[in-house]
Amino acid sequence: MFIRTKTHPFGRQFSTGTVRILLIGLYTLYPLGCILQLVPMSSGEGVVSSLVGLGLVVASLVIVTVLAGSSLQRQTQEPEAVLDERELGERNRAAFQAHSVFSGIVLIGVLYMMLTTDMAANDKLHLWRPSTGAHWNAIFGGLILLSFTLPGAIIAFGKSKAEID
Amino acid sequence: MIHNRLSVFRAERGLSRKDLAEAVGVNPQTIGYLERGDYAPSVELALKLAALFEVPVEQLFSLKPFAPLALSLRDQES
Numbered sequence: 001m002f003i004r005t006k007t008h009p010f011g012r013q014f015s016t017g018t019v020r021i022l023l024i025g026l027y028t029l030y031p032l033g034c035i036l037q038l039v040p041m042s043s044g045e046g047v048v049s050s051l052v053g054l055g056l057v058v059a060s061l062v063i064v065t066v067l068a069g070s071s072l073q074r075q076t077q078e079p080e081a082v083l084d085e086r087e088l089g090e091r092n093r094a095a096f097q098a099h100s101v102f103s104g105i106v107l108i109g110v111l112y113m114m115l116t117t118d119m120a121a122n123d124k125l126h127l128w129r130p131s132t133g134a135h136w137n138a139i140f141g142g143l144i145l146l147s148f149t150l151p152g153a154i155i156a157f158g159k160s161k162a163e164i165d
Numbered sequence: 166m167i168h169n170r171l172s173v174f175r176a177e178r179g180l181s182r183k184d185l186a187e188a189v190g191v192n193p194q195t196i197g198y199l200e201r202g203d204y205a206p207s208v209e210l211a212l213k214l215a216a217l218f219e220v221p222v223e224q225l226f227s228l229k230p231f232a233p234l235a236l237s238l239r240d241q242e243s
């Protein structure tokens with residue numbers, strides 16, 4: 001997902017530090033917002049924390065919109081023909097690493113679900129598991145955001161100090 | 166690491182990074198990466214740059230560090 005505007009056809013140029021802060025904000029605010037929003041719903045109380053949670057989720061979506069218009073996101077989403085050899089090389093390495101990280105996260109999630117289901121069935125231990133549509137929506141929403149932003153995050157966090165300066 | 170004299174040649178020609186990038190078909194940021202030695206160019210890009218500055222490619226890129234310009238000039242004079 002790359003948002004191209006008439007004023008910034010190649011995306012907005014943010015410093016690597018700014019992009020890193022935005023990404024840390026996104027990866028912190030979204031899960032925190034989901035937890036605050038969904039936990040009270042299951043216990044039937046805590047309207048304030050639910051609203052705060054909703055606010056954090058909205059803030060994380062604003063961050064995604066800002067990142068979607070950045071030159072870094074352009075590098076991860078543009079067709080090959082419009083990128084130069086350095087950008088393509090960086091993108092290919094980032095895509096490979098993002099695939100490994102994403103697969104690992106999904107694998108850990110599946111293993112967790114398998115173990116918690118198994119333990120709950122044997123009445124050994126009752127750990128949290130997604131049980132409502134809202135829980136699953138939050139998880140899938142998070143995975144979609146992660147898949148959009150992970151290659152760019154790997155490029156941004158992979159830059160050396162010399163490259164940032 | 167590949168060493169280069171790209172910034173020297175570019176300054177001599179009075180080209181901006183953007184001008185040079187457009188001339189060889191890359192992003193201006195890539196010229197910055199090349200000049201800092203953070204990126205090793207492909208053979209095609211190295212040859213394009215050498216052709217643009219009308220020098221053999223080994224005068225522009227080297228596996229060994231280039232001698233400082235002042236030292237080269239002093240050696241020529243003596």
